[in-house]
Amino acid sequence: MAYDVPVVVAGGGLVGLSIALFLRRRGIETMVVEPHLAPSPLPKGRGLNVRTMELYRAAGLEQALREAPPSVLTGLPEVIHAETLAGAERFRATRPSDAVFGAASPTTPLTIDQNVVELVLREHAVRAGVDLRLGTRLTRFAQDAFAVGAYIGDAPRAPVRAQYLVAADGHRSPVRRRLGVGVTGPGVMARYVNIPFRADLTGPLRGRRLALCYLDRPAAGTILARLADRDQWILIVPRDLVEDVTPDRYPDLVRAAVGTPDVEPRISRELLDPDGRPPGWDLAAWVADRYKVGRVLLAGDAAHVMPPAGGLGGNVGIQDAYDLAWKLAAVIRGQAGPDLLETYEPERRPVAERSCGFAVDLQSSRGAGAAGPGRRPDPVAMVLGQRYRxxxxxxxxxxxxxxxxxxxxxxxxxxxxxxxxxxxxxxxxxxxxxxxxxxxxxxxxxxxxxxxxxxxxxxxxxxxxxxxxxxxxxxxxxxxxxxxxxxxxxxxxxxxxxxxxxxxxxxxxxxxxxxxxxxxxxxxxxxxxxxxxxxxxxxxx
Structure with a gap:
């Protein structure tokens, strides 16, 4: 049977680009469709854990990632909870050092912003021969027992005929919704907006190497994080707090969070929405009920969403991609039966469930002013100790x-x-x-x-x-x-x-x-x- 391409990937973000590169390394031609021309300027993830770096090492990408521009969070391992940045700390946590993994892995975690990772992956995808189509999207698809027809663009004349479709099209995943796949989990836990700003916070920092701060002002659940450099920050506040606040009062919210009235924040208006309002997002947690429907498979945020605490979401998605890539390659090349793909869900879904549960507990405890959910698991076991059945x-x-x-x-x-x-x-x-x-x-x-x-x-x-x-x-x-x-x-x-x-x-x-x-x-x-x-x-x- 003739195909235009073996695999179409919907979504050219972190996970979609990863699976395309992993497939190309195994000789499988891949088309990636991505509606955005450039990665988001606001990094969604800030690090690659040791297991992810092992996979990129196996794919020949480790050196390129380590040579990419480092994150501003490099060398800033501390997380605190306090009423304000200038106030007394209620707890302090420190990211595990690289030495923790020294006996367990030949590589180490990498603190790097997701938008930088995506740029590296885009460059290597083009170099590897991935058919990367930016500024376009998968508009619809149809499948039968033999192929998937993927309609690309707003007015496609004919579908792209592929053996498989991988949905890496984000947490809203039109593909998942069209398949009718439900999700299980807490769902939306909170709704936030991001207020990016610049300010010299040297005084209230008091020499601390802070990457992330959970604060009670201007409202419970506030988060303060560094953005792109030492003076650029992002204030994350509950969405309902700004519903009746005009943009000229955003600096007041920053001062309330910092806890010093003499701070002069400059709002980064270029990072606001076109209407001048701060971009919003949902803190949510769920896992898709199914990872495979016929010849369509889900990966990354299309398959699971988890809170940012612990930095597991994107890493779990990349690990999905690696598991799926070698199995797709084996089936497409006729070296394995189609039932090999039926092992993708029972191997990867339990990992997402455990990771999601841990992230929910950690996010909730930090927001409440506790260091973590009781006894924290061994970081080596958490990242490297997953077992497939x-x-x-x-x-x-x-x-x-x-x-x-x-x-x-x-x-x-x-x-x-x-x-x-x-x-x-x-x-x-x-x-x-x-x-x-x-x-x-x-x-x-x-x-x-x-x-x-x-x-x-x-x-x-x-x-x-x-x-x-x-x-x-x-x-x-x-x-x-x-x-x-x-x-x-x-x-x-x-x-x-x-x-x-x-x-x-x-x-x-x-x-x-x-x-x-x-x-x-x-x-x-x-x-x-x-x-x-x-x-x-x-x-x-």
């Missing part, structure tokens, strides 16, 4: 939420040496399925090669100077793990076939070929087609 992994025993090499968890980071230079185990993944075996895991190496998988063996092409690989993965030196293109363990044998209890062969629960074929929704009689070279890169080991 779906047919795309071979189930193992229940885990405690920390990444320890169990099937369904992110593969651990272990420093190794390859070709004389340092390498993380995570740098071995990202293109296709990979098997890594211990020094005595020869049978697993042979089996992996028999079915066409890329394979590495510790003690052969990989050196383990610290001797930590086996313990980190929960195996002995005769064991092995299989890792998906997204860096998640999908199969594990704790030891070699002759060291395992039960039949001394490669069948049963330790059947590597059968496990991967089931994960990819293909016949186990054709393991080579099912598992080989999913990333389109064939490198000798």
């Amino acid at each position: 779906s047919p795309a992994v071979t189930e193992g025993p229940a885990d405690d939420g920390r990444p320890e090499g169990r099937p369904g968890t992110r593969a651990p980071h272990v420093p190794l040496v390859r070709a004389g230079g340092p390498v993380s185990t995570l740098d071995l993944y990202g293109e296709d399925f990979v098997v890594v075996a211990g020094p005595r895991g020869g049978p697993w190496v042979e089996e992996a090669r028999r079915i066409g998988l890329r394979v590495h063996r510790v003690g052969d092409d990989l050196a383990d100077p610290e001797g930590g690989w086996a313990a980190a993965h929960g195996v002995t030196d005769s064991g092995a793990v299989a890792v998906r293109p997204d860096g998640y363990v999908c199969w594990r044998a704790a030891a070699g076939p002759h060291d395992l209890a039960g039949p001394h062969d490669l069948a049963g629960p330790h059947d590597l070929a059968g496990s991967l074929a089931r994960a990819l929704a293909v016949s186990s009689t054709d393991p080579l087609r099912a598992t080989a070279n999913l990333g389109g890169v064939d490198e000798p080991t």
Whole structure:
């Protein structure tokens, strides 16, 4: 069947551009339609967490992002609650330092504004050959069992025929609404407006490295945040507070929040709406009831919305994109069955639910003047300890939420040496399925090669100077793990076939070929087609 393009992405923001780049890296042509010509000048997100940076590292984008203009929040890790900026603090919280993740990842989080990230992604998307159509939108679509017809622009003559449509078109998502997909969650928790201004707040800051302030003046629920530089700020106040306030009184609201009457704020009128009023937004929390309807899939804010506390929303969306991209690529290239896409929702929706719940609790507690919702989770476990449960992994025993090499968890980071230079185990993944075996895991190496998988063996092409690989993965030196293109363990044998209890062969629960074929929704009689070279890169080991 003829298609104009394999994938159309509705929405060219953070998530839409990410999925397009992840697909192009796997050789899949992608069209992105985005109604806005430029990113919003007001950054919606202010940082990329360590898991997101691992994914951009695998996609070859980490260096470009680190070389981009830094956020004004760089080096400003503190969050407070007080009556006013000049008043006494009721609590203080500090963003986890990069050192927290040092033993868990080869990379670190990056404090960077979302609008800057989007500019970097746009540049790389064009360079990678993404068909990026700015200033246009998806006006309607229709699908059947074989294709999606996407109508692009205001007066399209004919639809663009695609195999799949990805909706990354924001929290209002016309695609989600047309599909009739409902949402579950608290919904709208508060309605705010943004008043951008410039002022020298050196005095009331008192040398504090503040990124964000929850305040009780001029009204409970007020938030004060830095914007683009040290003297540019944004005052976020409840919408009903400004309904009867004329623009000339906005400086009074700023003075009330700061708590010093001699502050002379200059309202940044170029960032107001055309009518001179401050732009509004809803603080909301919900998760879509479905992530896939036929050949249409939801990602990012089209699939989930969460409060900004914790900075999880955009990061969860980028991680949606990576999970979906490798699965779409495998199906489109005929290396996996269509049912592989049915694992997208059971893997990613629970992550959104947990993240949304945490963000709601954190936002509510900070707004009420508490440091957080009771005992805060380990930041490493929160960001890196998510576990997938779906047919795309071979189930193992229940885990405690920390990444320890169990099937369904992110593969651990272990420093190794390859070709004389340092390498993380995570740098071995990202293109296709990979098997890594211990020094005595020869049978697993042979089996992996028999079915066409890329394979590495510790003690052969990989050196383990610290001797930590086996313990980190929960195996002995005769064991092995299989890792998906997204860096998640999908199969594990704790030891070699002759060291395992039960039949001394490669069948049963330790059947590597059968496990991967089931994960990819293909016949186990054709393991080579099912598992080989999913990333389109064939490198000798």
